[in-house]
Amino acid sequence: MLNLRLYMAQRLSAMVMAPLVLGHIAVMIYAIQGGLSTAEILGRTQGSALWLLFYGSFVVAVSIHAAIGLRVIVHETLGLRGRWLEIFTWGTGIVLLLMGARAVAAVTML
Amino acid sequence: MSENTKTMEVSVWRGDENGGAFETFKVPALGSQTVLDVVTWIQQSADPTLTYRYACRVGMCGSCAMMVNGEPRWTCRTHVSRVLDGDRLEIAPLRNLPVIKDLAADMDPFFDKWVKAGGVHRPSRTRDEPIQQVNPEAPARVEANKGIECINCSVCYAACDTVAGNQDYLGPAALQRAWTLYNDEKVQDRGAILDAVSGPGGCLNCHTQGSCTRYCPNELDPLSAIAGLKRAVATSFFKRSA
Numbered sequence: 369m370l371n372l373r374l375y376m377a378q379r380l381s382a383m384v385m386a387p388l389v390l391g392h393i394a395v396m397i398y399a400i401q402g403g404l405s406t407a408e409i410l411g412r413t414q415g416s417a418l419w420l421l422f423y424g425s426f427v428v429a430v431s432i433h434a435a436i437g438l439r440v441i442v443h444e445t446l447g448l449r450g451r452w453l454e455i456f457t458w459g460t461g462i463v464l465l466l467m468g469a470r471a472v473a474a475v476t477m478l
Numbered sequence: 479m480s481e482n483t484k485t486m487e488v489s490v491w492r493g494d495e496n497g498g499a500f501e502t503f504k505v506p507a508l509g510s511q512t513v514l515d516v517v518t519w520i521q522q523s524a525d526p527t528l529t530y531r532y533a534c535r536v537g538m539c540g541s542c543a544m545m546v547n548g549e550p551r552w553t554c555r556t557h558v559s560r561v562l563d564g565d566r567l568e569i570a571p572l573r574n575l576p577v578i579k580d581l582a583a584d585m586d587p588f589f590d591k592w593v594k595a596g597g598v599h600r601p602s603r604t605r606d607e608p609i610q611q612v613n614p615e616a617p618a619r620v621e622a623n624k625g626i627e628c629i630n631c632s633v634c635y636a637a638c639d640t641v642a643g644n645q646d647y648l649g650p651a652a653l654q655r656a657w658t659l660y661n662d663e664k665v666q667d668r669g670a671i672l673d674a675v676s677g678p679g680g681c682l683n684c685h686t687q688g689s690c691t692r693y694c695p696n697e698l699d700p701l702s703a704i705a706g707l708k709r710a711v712a713t714s715f716f717k718r719s720a
Contacts, residue, residue: 369644375682376715440683444643 369443374436381433388426413475420476427468435461491570494579513546513553530581540631544581545570550636552695573636588632595652596674602666610664622661625654625703627696634690646679650690650700653681657703672714681707
């Protein structure tokens with residue numbers, strides 16, 4: 369159910385996520401210290417290729433990691449297997465990717 | 479049974495692959511009594527139709543494992559005094575395996591997975607060549623030695639929650655066997671071993687819960703063996719991709 373490719377994809381995406389999570393939390397704590405408004409935050413993120421790269425790679429890593437993790441849980445608790453398990457895994461990954469991409473686009477695109 | 483004899487309430491699973499129920503027997507409590515002694519007493523003195531499996535009675539053959547008060551144990555080496563809950567004992571066939579009848583579990587899936595995990599020795603030399611010398615102090619040999627006392631009792635397989643949730647999972651015993659072969663310098667094709675244990679039912683599905691190591695009656699450590707396989711498989715992913 370978890371082959372080498374899926375296992376490595378989940379571990380490597382976790383390694384990508386770890387520093388991004390810490391960076392995200394650090395920036396959140398830093399940003400609210402001086403009482404930044406939403407408009408001020410968007411002013412800094414919109415049009416920034418750096419933030420697009422930061423949160424874009426975050427979304428890609430989350431989509432891969434969560435889809436594989438949920439695949440394991442669904443297989444072991446609900447017994448889903450075969451084609452339906454593949455559909456569930458890809459479906460979860462694509463939905464997360466689309467939702468995340470929409471949010472990233474809203475925050476970083478001009 | 480005289481009226482003065484101390485007794486215990488023993489619930490024994492009766493049934494087959496289609497289902498069944500617990501049946502309770504009053505069994506005399508004796509000194510130094512093992513769980514296997516209790517099952518044997520029931521079969522010889524209360525109900526001769528009770529089916530169970532045993533052979534050596536001394537913890538060597540791995541035939542007599544059962545669920546005792548919900549935990550997998552080798553019954554021949556488990557003293558009743560250690561597991562008695564008040565005056566009650568519950569004995570059932572091994573978890574995670576089909577039931578043949580009563581306390582006898584069908585071990586076929588367990589041994590099929592043993593073979594599927596590549597647990598067969600494939601020698602790298604023929605009988606015409608000189609015997610390969612193996613240094614007992616070599617680190618790989620020391621690592622392999624940790625797992626070779628497995629008696630195939632299936633206690634770890636019954637204890638494993640990953641086996642319970644994922645019917646393709648090879649299980650701790652088969653994977654530990656693969657790890658001993660991986661560390662055996664007489665085995666040449668290590669890649670074949672990694673291929674056998676890295677598929678959809680392989681070592682990568684282990685959740686590191688550790689029930690195998692906790693319950694192994696021989697105090698082996700399949701959990702660490704599986705961790706070793708995971709490391710070897712992950713390393714091979716980069717080597718083979720390169």
